[in-house]
Amino acid sequence: MRVHLRFFASLRELVGPEERRTVAAGTTAGALWDAVVRRTPAAGKVQVRIAVNERYVDASQELSDGDEVAFFPPVSGG
Amino acid sequence: MAELFAIDDAPIDTGRLLAAVGDPAAGASVLFLGTTRNENAGRRVTRLEYEAFATMAVREMRTLARQARRRWPIRRVAMVHRVGVVPVGEASVGIAVSAGHRAEAFEACHWLIDRLKELVPIWKKEHYRGGTVWIGAQQGGPPAPRRRARRTG
Numbered sequence: 001m002r003v004h005l006r007f008f009a010s011l012r013e014l015v016g017p018e019e020r021r022t023v024a025a026g027t028t029a030g031a032l033w034d035a036v037v038r039r040t041p042a043a044g045k046v047q048v049r050i051a052v053n054e055r056y057v058d059a060s061q062e063l064s065d066g067d068e069v070a071f072f073p074p075v076s077g078g
Numbered sequence: 079m080a081e082l083f084a085i086d087d088a089p090i091d092t093g094r095l096l097a098a099v100g101d102p103a104a105g106a107s108v109l110f111l112g113t114t115r116n117e118n119a120g121r122r123v124t125r126l127e128y129e130a131f132a133t134m135a136v137r138e139m140r141t142l143a144r145q146a147r148r149r150w151p152i153r154r155v156a157m158v159h160r161v162g163v164v165p166v167g168e169a170s171v172g173i174a175v176s177a178g179h180r181a182e183a184f185e186a187c188h189w190l191i192d193r194l195k196e197l198v199p200i201w202k203k204e205h206y207r208g209g210t211v212w213i214g215a216q217q218g219g220p221p222a223p224r225r226r227a228r229r230t231g
Contacts, residue, residue, distance in 0.1 A: 009203075051199070054131075078194055
């Protein structure tokens with residue numbers, strides 16, 4: 001299945017703004033993050049938060065075809 | 079008046095925020111503005127630069143406003159966060175709350191800015207004399223330059 005990855009702030013600078021990947025059915029948000037870190041080890045230092053289709057999820061969340069998966073560092077608005 | 083929850087690169091229009099919470103049943107309107115301060119953790123800040131996941135940020139703002147309306151008997155909420163460069167002294171975030179009475183308007187507004195800082199996907203990059211740093215992306219932050227001796231009196 002196809003998923004759309006997006007990265008923000010310090011992660012965007014490390015990894016790039018977005019990419020599309022094909023992943024196996026049953027892949028979790030956390031497993032997708034692990035794959036990102038394998039390719040860009042520096043990203044592993046970031047305390048990542050994950051949102052699927054604009055809602056916060058746990059790393060154990062299973063992905064569905066067409067999901068938009070956003071990875072970002074701790075927020076710092078205000 | 080139309081509701082107002084937005085991410086915007088223009089300077090924050092406080093009149094628009096207050097107009098958006100206008101309500102004949104309100105006896106109080108509270109407006110909070112967060113502004114770029116010229117120092118942080120001992121660093122001389124020259125400007126802040128904000129980035130947002132805009133669609134999710136607006137969704138989270140609406141969720142927080144709904145939660146605030148369940149917790150307090152308030153009338154209306156409006157929230158705007160600026161993105162891009164925000165110079166020292168200018169507002170990066172504005173929250174307005176109207177209510178029948180001032181106590182709940184103050185409390186809800188305080189709660190909303192605290193939750194926004196925890197949950198809404200917005201990030202600030204601090205530009206200070208000598209470098210830049212993403213705030214929140216690292217534990218502890220870069221070493222602060224040694225403080226000048228504190229003035230007395």
